[in-house]
Amino acid sequence: xxxxxxxxxxxxxxxTSLEVNLNIEKTFDFFSKPSNLNLIxxxxxxxxxxxxxxxxxxxxxxxxxxxxxxxxxxxWNSIISEWNPNESFRDIQIKGPYTYWSHFHKFTPKKxxxxxxxxxxxxxxxxxxxxxxxxxxxxxKIFSYRVNKLNLIFNRNQNN
Numbered sequence: 001x002x003x004x005x006x007x008x009x010x011x012x013x014x015x016t017s018l019e020v021n022l023n024i025e026k027t028f029d030f031f032s033k034p035s036n037l038n039l040i041x042x043x044x045x046x047x048x049x050x051x052x053x054x055x056x057x058x059x060x061x062x063x064x065x066x067x068x069x070x071x072x073x074x075x076w077n078s079i080i081s082e083w084n085p086n087e088s089f090r091d092i093q094i095k096g097p098y099t100y101w102s103h104f105h106k107f108t109p110k111k112x113x114x115x116x117x118x119x120x121x122x123x124x125x126x127x128x129x130x131x132x133x134x135x136x137x138x139x140x141k142i143f144s145y146r147v148n149k150l151n152l153i154f155n156r157n158q159n160n
Contacts, residue, residue, distance in 0.1 A: 018151065062078070
């Protein structure tokens with residue numbers, strides 16, 4: 001499920017929710033490894049992690065990466081601003097294409113499964129016009145890919 005909307009004059013949001021077939025510890029462990037971003041990011045973005053603080057995420061971890069969107073190379077720096085193992089974490093953009101970007105990852109146990117929720121709050125130059133023409137469509141496409149890829153990864157690995 002993907003939901004989008006507007007929070008205020010210049011802030012928008014995107015939310016996703018997905019039930020995966022792994023317990024919360026294994027699910028959170030997957031998301032705590034920055035290298036796994038490559039597995040759930042569309043190839044057409046040419047996503048490349050240039051540098052990260054560590055092999056695993058933690059509060060204060062910084063990430064430097066670039067990607068290519070609409071033929072433009074974008075450099076992006078982010079930091080983990082909140083870290084609650086097996087519950088949630090938040091990454092925020094330090095430098096990048098948005099005037100504001102906050103991505104909250106929430107994990108809820110459901111028997112031996114996990115509900116994975118993403119909430120992105122963002123704003124950009126050009127406000128609603130830019131969002132309606134480019135950004136919202138791109139984010140829906142990127143997060144739809146992510147949800148589909150997570151379904152494949154977690155379903156494939158459920159018997160391991």
